[in-house]
Structure formats: C-alpha cells, structure tokens
Amino acid sequence: MSFLLDKATKANYIEGEGFAHNMLGIIYRNTSQYNKSITHHEQAKTAAKKAKNIELEIVSLNMLGVNYRRQDIIRLALDNHKEALDLAETIEIPSEDLKRSIAVSQNSMGNIFLALKQYDFALGHFKKSLAIEKELNNKLGLAINYHNIGYAQEAKNQIDSALINYKTSLKYNNDINSVIGRIICNNSIAKIEIKKGHYNKALPLINSAIKNATQEKDQFYIATSYLNLGLVQLKLNQLEQANTSLTIALDIAEEYNLKSSVVTAYDYLSQLYEKTHDYKKALKYNKLHQELDETITNDRNLQYANGLIIKYETEKKNNQIQALASENEIVKLKLKQNKNFLLFSIIGGCLALAIMVILYRQHKLKNEKKIITLEQEMLRNQMNPHFIFNSLNSIKLYIINNEKENAVYYLNKFSKLIRKILIASTEKEISLHDELETMALYMNIENIRFSNEIDFSITINDNVNTDLIKVPSLILQPFLENALWHGLSSKSGEKKITLKVSKSSPEFVTISITDNGIGREASRKIREQKKLKRKSVGLDITKARLANFSKHYANDYSIEIIDLYSDNKASGTKVIVNIPVRAIALKTA
Numbered sequence: 001m002s003f004l005l006d007k008a009t010k011a012n013y014i015e016g017e018g019f020a021h022n023m024l025g026i027i028y029r030n031t032s033q034y035n036k037s038i039t040h041h042e043q044a045k046t047a048a049k050k051a052k053n054i055e056l057e058i059v060s061l062n063m064l065g066v067n068y069r070r071q072d073i074i075r076l077a078l079d080n081h082k083e084a085l086d087l088a089e090t091i092e093i094p095s096e097d098l099k100r101s102i103a104v105s106q107n108s109m110g111n112i113f114l115a116l117k118q119y120d121f122a123l124g125h126f127k128k129s130l131a132i133e134k135e136l137n138n139k140l141g142l143a144i145n146y147h148n149i150g151y152a153q154e155a156k157n158q159i160d161s162a163l164i165n166y167k168t169s170l171k172y173n174n175d176i177n178s179v180i181g182r183i184i185c186n187n188s189i190a191k192i193e194i195k196k197g198h199y200n201k202a203l204p205l206i207n208s209a210i211k212n213a214t215q216e217k218d219q220f221y222i223a224t225s226y227l228n229l230g231l232v233q234l235k236l237n238q239l240e241q242a243n244t245s246l247t248i249a250l251d252i253a254e255e256y257n258l259k260s261s262v263v264t265a266y267d268y269l270s271q272l273y274e275k276t277h278d279y280k281k282a283l284k285y286n287k288l289h290q291e292l293d294e295t296i297t298n299d300r301n302l303q304y305a306n307g308l309i310i311k312y313e314t315e316k317k318n319n320q321i322q323a324l325a326s327e328n329e330i331v332k333l334k335l336k337q338n339k340n341f342l343l344f345s346i347i348g349g350c351l352a353l354a355i356m357v358i359l360y361r362q363h364k365l366k367n368e369k370k371i372i373t374l375e376q377e378m379l380r381n382q383m384n385p386h387f388i389f390n391s392l393n394s395i396k397l398y399i400i401n402n403e404k405e406n407a408v409y410y411l412n413k414f415s416k417l418i419r420k421i422l423i424a425s426t427e428k429e430i431s432l433h434d435e436l437e438t439m440a441l442y443m444n445i446e447n448i449r450f451s452n453e454i455d456f457s458i459t460i461n462d463n464v465n466t467d468l469i470k471v472p473s474l475i476l477q478p479f480l481e482n483a484l485w486h487g488l489s490s491k492s493g494e495k496k497i498t499l500k501v502s503k504s505s506p507e508f509v510t511i512s513i514t515d516n517g518i519g520r521e522a523s524r525k526i527r528e529q530k531k532l533k534r535k536s537v538g539l540d541i542t543k544a545r546l547a548n549f550s551k552h553y554a555n556d557y558s559i560e561i562i563d564l565y566s567d568n569k570a571s572g573t574k575v576i577v578n579i580p581v582r583a584i585a586l587k588t589a
Contacts, residue, residue, distance in 0.1 A: 001020050001024045002024065004016065004019075004020045005017060005021065005024065008020055014050050014051040015047070015048075015051045015053055015056060017044075017047045018044040018045075018047035018048050018051065018053070018060065019056070021041065021043045021044035021047065021060075022040070022044040022056075022060055024040045025044065025063055025067075026063065028040065029063075029067055030180070030216070030217075030218050031217045031218065031219070032218065032219035032256040032258075034067050034070065034256070034257070037063075037067050038064060038068075041060050041063045041067065042060075044056070044059075044060040044063070045057055045064070048060055054090070054091065055097055055098050055101065057087060058084045058087050058088055058098065058101045058105075059101055061080045061084035061087070062080070062081060062084050062101060062104045062105055062108060064080040065079075065084070065105075065108050068080065069111055069115070070220060070258070071257050072115060072260055073554065074116065076554075077108070077112055078109070078112055081105045081108045081109050081112070084101065084104075084105045085102065085105045085106075088101065088102045088105070099132050099136060100132070100141065102132060103129045103132040103136075103138075103141055103145075104141075106125045106126075106128045106129035106132070107125065107126060107144060107148065109125045110122040110123070110124075110126040110129065110148060111148065114148070114151060114152060114155070119152045119155050119156050122152045123149060123152045123153075126145050126148045126149045126152065127145075127149070129141070129145050130142070130145040130146070130149070139175055139176050140172075140176055140178065143169045143170075143173045143176070143181050144169070144181075146165045146166075146168045146169040146172065147166060147169035147184060147185060149165050150162040150163070150165030150166040150169065150188065151188065154188070154192065159192055159195060159196070162188075162192060163189065163192045166189050166192065167185075167189070170182065170185035170186075170189070179212050179215075180216060180221065182208075182209075182212060183212045183213050183216070184221065186205040186206070186208055187206065187209050187224055187225055189205055190202040190205040190209070190228050191228060193205070194228070194232060194235065199232050199235055199236055202232050203232055206225055206228045206229045207229070209221070209224075209225040210222070210226065219258070222252055223249045223256075223258055223261040223265075224261060226252070227246065227249045227261060227264050227265060230242045230243075230245035230246035230249060230265075230268055230272075234246075234268060234271060234275070239272060239275060239276060243269075246265055246268050246269050249265050250262065250266075250269070259292060259295075262292060263293045266288045266292065267286075267289045269285040270283075270284075270285035270286040270289060273285065388418075391410075391445050391446075392414075394445075394448040394449055395407055395410050395411050395414060398410065410444075410448060413441055416441055417438065417441040417442060420434070420437070420438045420441065421474065424473035425473070428473070428549075429470045429472055429473060429549065430471065431466065431467050431468070431469065431470060432464075432466040432467075432469040432470070432501070432509065435471050435473070435476060436458055436460075436466060436499070438477075439458075439476050439477065439480060439499070440456075442477060442480065443497070446480075450484075450488070450489075453495050454484070454495045454496070454497060455495065455496040455497070456497045456498075456499075457498050458499045458500075458501070459498065459500045459501070461500075461501060463503050464503045466501065469579075469581055470581075471509075471549075472546065472549045475577075475579075476499070476511065476577075478539055478541070478542045479513045479542075479575050480497065482575075483497050483515040483517065483573065483575075484497070486517070486520070486527075487516075487517025487519070487523065487572065488515055488516075490517075490518055490523070491517050491518050494516065495515075495516070495517075496515065496516045498512075498513070498514045498515075500512045500514070503581075507554070507580060507581065507582050508578040508579060508580055508581060509578075509579050509581050510576060510578050510579075511576075511579065512574060512576045513574070513575045513577075514572060514573070514574045514575075515573055515574075516571060516572040517572050517573060518570060519563055519564070519570025519571070519572065519573060520561070520563055520570075520573055521570060522570060546559075546577075549579075550580055553580035553581070553582060554580065554582050555582070556580065557579055557580060558576075558578045559575065559576070559577050561573065561574070561575050561576075562575075
C-alpha cells in the first residue's frame with residue numbers, strides 16, 4: 001500500500017492516493033494504531049473531495065467513524081457515519097459499492113447504539129444493514145451483521161437466539177476464511193457457554209481466539225480474549241491465573257485507549273478481589289468501573305445520539321420540501337427571465353446594464369447593512385451598555401466632588417477595560433489569563449457603585465496554566481453581573497464574590513463564582529415586584545457561545561448553579577462552569 005501511495009502521488013492519480021490511504025488506515029486500525037489510522041483516513045477524505053469522488057469520500061467517513069467507535073468517542077463516530085449517510089442520500093441510483101458503504105454506515109451506527117446500551121435501536125440498524133448485504137450477497141457483511149444481532153440479543157438476555165446468530169456468523173466467516181471473524185465469533189460463543197456454566201467448552205474457544213489475535217497483532221481482540229479467559233478462570237476459582245489474564249487485558253486496554261475493555265477489566269477485577277476477601281481493592285475497582293462506564297454511556301451522549309437521529313430524519317424531510325420549493329422557484333424565475341429578456345431587448349442594452357448595476361448595488365448595500373447589524377448586536381451582547389453609562393456617571397461624580405485621584409484612577413481602569421473589550425470583540429477566543437484580567441478590571445469599576453464594599457478575589461490552583469487555556473472572550477462577565485445585581489445589590493452587610501479556577505481532570509478547566517448574596521429565590525421575588533420587567537438574555541447568549549466553542553473539543557461544557565444555605569436560610573449562590581480544554585485535533589494528531 002505504501003508503494004501504491006508513492007506511485008499514485010507521483011502520477012498525480014488522486015483516487016489511487018485516496019484508496020491507498022484508506023487501506024493503510026485499515027491496517028493501522030487492525031493493529032490498534034488509531035492516531036495513524038485516523039490521519040490516513042482524513043487524507044483519503046481530502047483526496048476524495050479533491051477528485052470529487054463521493055463514493056470514496058463516504059468510505060473514508062465510515063472508516064473514521066469505525067476508528068472513533070473503537071475508542072468510544074461516541075459523538076465523532078456518529079457525526080462521521082451520519083455525514084456518510086447524508087452523502088449517500090444525494091445519489092439517486094446507488095452503485096453496489098455505494099450500497100455496501102450505506103450498509104457499513106447502518107452497521108456502525110448500530111454498534112454505537114450497542115455501546116450506549118440502546119439495544120432496540122441497535123437491532124433496527126443491524127437489520128437494515130443485513131437486508132442490503134443479503135441483496136449484495138456479501139458474505140463478510142452477512143457475517144458481521146449476524147454477529148452484531150446476536151450481541152444485541154445476548155444483551156437483552158435472549159441467549160439461545162444469540163447463540164444461533166453467532167454460529168451463523170461463524171459459518172460465513174469460515175466460508176471467507178476470515179481470521180478476525182473467527183476470533184470474534186469464538187469469543188462470543190465462549191461468553192454464551194460461560195453464562196450457561198459450560199466452562200470447559202469455553203476454554204478451547206478462548207485459547208484459539210488468543211492465539212489467532214496475537215498472530216494478527218490486533219490489540220483490541222487480544223484484550224477481549226484475555227478478558228474472557230480471566231472470566232472463565234474466575235468462575236473456576238483459578239484466582240491467580242485469573243489475576244494474570246485480567247492484568248494483561250487491562251494493560252493492553254489502557255495502553256491503546258480501549259475504554260470499553262478497561263470498564264470490563266475493572267468489573268472482573270472487582271469480582272476477583274471480592275473472592276480473595278480483599279474488599280478494599282474490590283471497592284476500588286468497582287468505583288473505577290462505575291465511573292468510567294458512566295463517562296461512556298452518560299446521558300449527554302445518549303441525548304446527543306437520539307437528537308442526531310431526530311435531526312437526521314427532520315433534515316431529510318426538510319431537504320425534500322426545499323427541493324420541491326426550489327424547482328417551483330426555478331420555474332418562476334425562468335418565466336420572469338423570459339419576460340425581462342423581451343423587455344430589455346426593447347428598451348436596449350444600455351438601460352438593461354444600468355438596471356443591473358443598480359440592482360447589484362442595492363443587493364450589496366443590503367448585505368453590508370445586515371453584516372453591520374449583526375456585528376453591532378454581537379458587541380451589545382458582549383457587555384451591558386448600561387454598565388458603560390453608569391461607570392462614566394460614577395467617574396463624573398468623582399470629578400464633580402473634586403476627588404481627582406479617584407477620578408484619574410478609575411478613568412485609567414475604565415479605559416483599560418474598554419480597550420480589552422474592543423480587542424476581545426474581534427477575537428472568538430482569548431487566553432484565560434486575559435479573561436481573568438478583564439474581569440478584575442470589570443469588578444473594580446462596578447465596585448465604585450457599591451462604594452467599594454464588595455470583597456472580590458480570584459484564586460487559581462497551582463496546576464492551572466491560564467496562559468495556555470483558551471476560553472470564549474468575555475464569557476465570565478454575565479455570571480459576575482448576576483452575582484452583583486441579583487445577589488448583592490439588595491443585601492446589607494458584608495458583600496463578597498470569590499472566583500476560583502481549578503482543574504480536576506485533563507479534560508476540563510473548572511471556574512466557580514460564589515457570592516454571599518440573598519439567593520436566587522429572594523432575587524426572583526424582588527424582580528417580580530418591579531413594575532418594569534426586563535428579560536435577561538445574558539445567560540442564554542453565554543450558553544449558546546459555550547455550545548459553539550465546545551464543538552471544537554472532545555467534550556461538552558456544563559453549567560451548574562447551586563443555592564447556598566446557612567441555618568436553613570439562603571446565604572448566596574455558587575455557579576460552576578466546566579469549560580473543555582482538550583481539543584479534537586489533539587486526538588487525531
């Protein structure tokens with residue numbers, strides 16, 4: 001394949017390059033070198049777009065989806081398979097190769113729903129894929145889908161049906177002499193035998209799988225086979241052997257980021273240590289099992305998956321409606337064009353040219369006006385205009401009262417803040433260091449109106465480098481503004497706001513904003529008593545900006561608002577914002 005890639009590149013044979021990249025990606029995936037595999041499939045996708053070969057692009061997207069699914073990166077796996085299906089929908093008469101790619105997409109989406117434990121959804125996708133593979137008489141596709149249907153049935157405790165499908169899959173794998181297929185089926189049949197208590201029947205199947213997987217150097221299935229071996233040994237009370245097998249499986253799974261295998265290893269090790277009466281280690285591995293399992297199958301992934309399917313169906317119908325509307329519009333435009341052509345031919349070329357120039361200029365002016373309006377709206381949303389007006393009024397009072405030092409001090413702070421706001425408004429994201437510096441200036445200015453009664457502090461944990469972390473510009477301002485005007489403005493006595501920056505995991509930076517104000521319930525009652533009620537959109541805009549920012553990262557943002565109490569009385573509010581810091585690009589580098 002490397003030789004083909006070299007020759008295709010020299011001959012400027014773009015489709016040959018794409019094919020070679022995809023094949024190299026598959027080779028690297030089957031040896032669990034996922035980063036290298038993803039790089040080749042991305043290059044294949046680029047070549048497909050350059051060659052305008054939709055079928056090659058669909059294959060590349062499916063292969064990317066399979067890679068991300070192997071690593072339990074659910075969102076990226078779904079996105080790539082959905083994009084592949086969307087492209088396939090654009091071709092009215094699909095070829096056999098394209099049908100095969102659609103079957104792969106359906107099968108892969110079924111596997112994703114398996115990972116999310118949505119077995120009925122998974123079965124629906126596998127059956128769609130199976131129907132296509134039967135039409136094509138593709139034995140490899142039939143082997144894969146019969147096995148996956150069996151897996152979903154096993155998860156639903158339909159053991160006898162699952163065993164029939166596993167054996168059907170094994171038959172097709174033997175027909176095409178697929179070593180990997182035999183490894184998969186032997187492991188799955190062995191799991192059924194373990195559930196039935198036939199441990200001696202399971203052992204030779206697992207040992208065969210280990211031998212073949214080791215020869216193939218496929219770390220995914222080596223880990224799976226050792227997990228099954230460890231389970232059999234655990235059931236047979238061969239605890240030392242079980243510990244060795246499970247440790248091998250865990251080491252491989254952790255080295256190659258095979259999260260599902262890590263989850264299973266933690267579960268089996270917890271059972272092992274419970275049998276040896278080492279309850280401390282049993283509890284440790286049980287907690288690790290639960291925590292990692294929740295990260296893979298959390299509600300956000302499930303909601304994202306379900307939302308994506310609903311969105312896909314909705315978009316499909318909308319595209320059909322838009323296609324009909326476009327056809328109707330084309331007919332109307334053609335009729336209008338014919339009438340205008342007759343009119344223009346009578347009036348003359350010069351007048352026609354003048355009209356076209358005027359229409360073009362009007363269209364251009366409308367677009368420019370729209371762009372300016374949007375930019376102004378964005379600037380307004382980034383910082384409350386009342387704040388700027390009231391700040392200048394406060395500084396003006398210092399000047400009137402002849403407090404020159406205070407006036408100069410706060411005017412200097414205000415000018416720095418405005419300069420930072422203007423710079424930030426031109427950038428989508430800034431460093432956390434700059435954001436915290438801007439917020440310190442903002443609080444300094446706002447404190448004038450509170451007669452400097454507010455004790456504001458920023459605490460940054462030692463493990464956080466604020467210069468390296470990127471956040472959306474002015475993202476913390478709405479939370480501080482809420483703390484000031486909803487929490488502290490109606491409070492007497494000590495007024496305090498604490499902003500703390502920490503990092504408990506490599507995936508997120510956590511920013512908490514705590515005030516000792518009157519609490520959300522009391523603040524709401526005060527707002528309801530006001531005659532003039534103004535709807536605040538600051539938090540909605542902030543959530544929308546964080547959602548857009550999170551699209552470029554492997555994880556999503558989260559916001560948690562906690563009401564604080566002391567002696568059953570409201571004693572403030574705490575806002576916790578988790579902002580992702582590990583970009584998707586790092587995973588595919």
